[in-house]
Amino acid sequence: MSTPSEESCQLAASLMRRIGPDAEIAKVAEATVATLQDMHVALTPVIGQQGVAALYRRSLHLCATQHPHLASICGSAQAAKGLSSLNAVLAEQSQADGLLFGEVLLTTFYTLLTTLIGPSLTARLLRDVWEPSLSDAPSQDISP
């Protein structure tokens, strides 16, 4: 896999914004699943549910091979039925592992799609996933 692009870094950054300043594992799990769900929503009309599911499984596989210490989380995520179960899997992890997993998985998914349909079209299809969260930022800034 190639190095993460600027856009995939933005995706990871948007994950951090969704999590907010208080990065407890429940929030990490919730934000990771929410971001993945947004990606599913953006991609399903174009490539179908099965296409998105296949990309997701491939991303988990790549995460496990490239980051061996995430292999067990990836294995549990593979075994989980759907994204709602992923939330429960992540909630059981340490905050640091959960955060790393979320970041790596999103970046891997993004980069994988880039290798298939190119950076320009990937950005076009997934831009909405990270752009709305930009407007959320101020409200998080003012929260205590």
Next chain:
Amino acid sequence: MSSKATINRLATGVPGLDEVLGGGLPEFSFNLIAGPPGCGKTTLAHQMMFSLATPERPALFFTVLGEPPLKMLRYQQQFDFFDSEAINQSIRYINLADDTLAGDLDEVLRRIVSEVEMHSPALVFVDSFRSVVLASQTRSNPNNNLPQFIQQLGMLMTTWQATTFLIGEYFTETDTNPIFTVADGLIWLRQSVQRNSMVRKMEIMKMRGQPTLPGLHTFRIATSGIKVFAPAPIARVAAPREFPSKRLKMGVPRLDEMLGGGLPMGYSLLVAGPSGSGKSILAASFLAEGARNGETGVIAVFEQRPNHFQSAVLTDLIRSGQVGLVDSRAPDLSIDEIVQLLLGEIGRLKATRVVIDSLSGFELALAPTFRDDFRESLARMVTALTSLGVSVLMTSELEDRYTDLRFSPYGTAFLTDAIIVQRYIEVESRLLRIMAVVKVRASSHSDELRQYLIDDEGLQIGERLPDQEGLLGGRPTRHRRGDSNG
């Protein structure tokens, strides 16, 4: 004001396709793009979609079973027309694989209708429609409700004012398929394979209310997309040719005199002769003479290696832009493609002199599938060029045969307005060259067989060989004056 419905014609954005369709694509038509796998159906659909779709007139592209959308997007974006920014703006992809897998056509129709109602597209594509049909047939009822489905789809798309394209893998047009009946337009793509050459051909089998161009039209797929080679339109002659015609100088001393004062403007001239007889040199002189008089020319080269012209003059003319070069090394050429290239250069340079060097090389450059129709295609090319008013010089390799007198190997001599023939003869253990003007339509011309030489200046036409006879037999004998005296 007319009370009849106005059918707008959409410009497809595919070069040559609007001409073949008879003036563009009728708006709100319900069309089928059919053909075997790999013939360019999806590419044609995408090219039209990217050209026609705007945020105000968006397109919906339904992907069904078949080529996975990821693959389709991966490959389609290699074409220049693909614009990622248009996706989710003026173009929306919708995957119906899950709905189709269930095999319920009513459900597929419901999904299509709901998406169409939501987005109000001006253009709808379903790729591949064939897979919708096949999926529906896997159920217990082999015919399912296909005819009703197609009929309803056609009706719905028209009432929603959407120009629709169904894309499908069909192999034989003789199938009794309900889609063929319902569709307003049937665009059939084919691949003709002969030996190791492949030529893509398109046929508009049906386009309601349109004077389409009949027959098979070749097309090519390049990174710019599909380009259809529509036959060149034959310009109507506004008025009969005026006599005496203006004459063009040939650039070879004494040849103009042999032609009766030069080549009449707008004529086609065939220069036939064996290898090495100086046909290409004569052709180069013709173009150089034009350039001297401020005219521009075009040369289509099929024989010599590129950038290896024997004539330095010609090389200079090409470099200076006074002569345009058509040097397509593409395999599987069609006559229409060559004519398009020639017309493009003629238009660009406002050329008045055209050279095709040579017909023999041209025939070899053509895909085998066109060789059977060579004579007919050549006639079309000559007509298309001369109808523009340009003067055309074509060279033709002529095998030396001393047992019969022929001027072209294709029986094409009748196609041209003028013919010059060159031959080798043996005289006193020397190989000499002779040349004669065989024909200049509607003009007097020399009937002499003149000896000529080739030197650094080009062709140098000399005198007749009055003391030789039987020149055309290749081995002339000395004319014995005494014999005629008794």
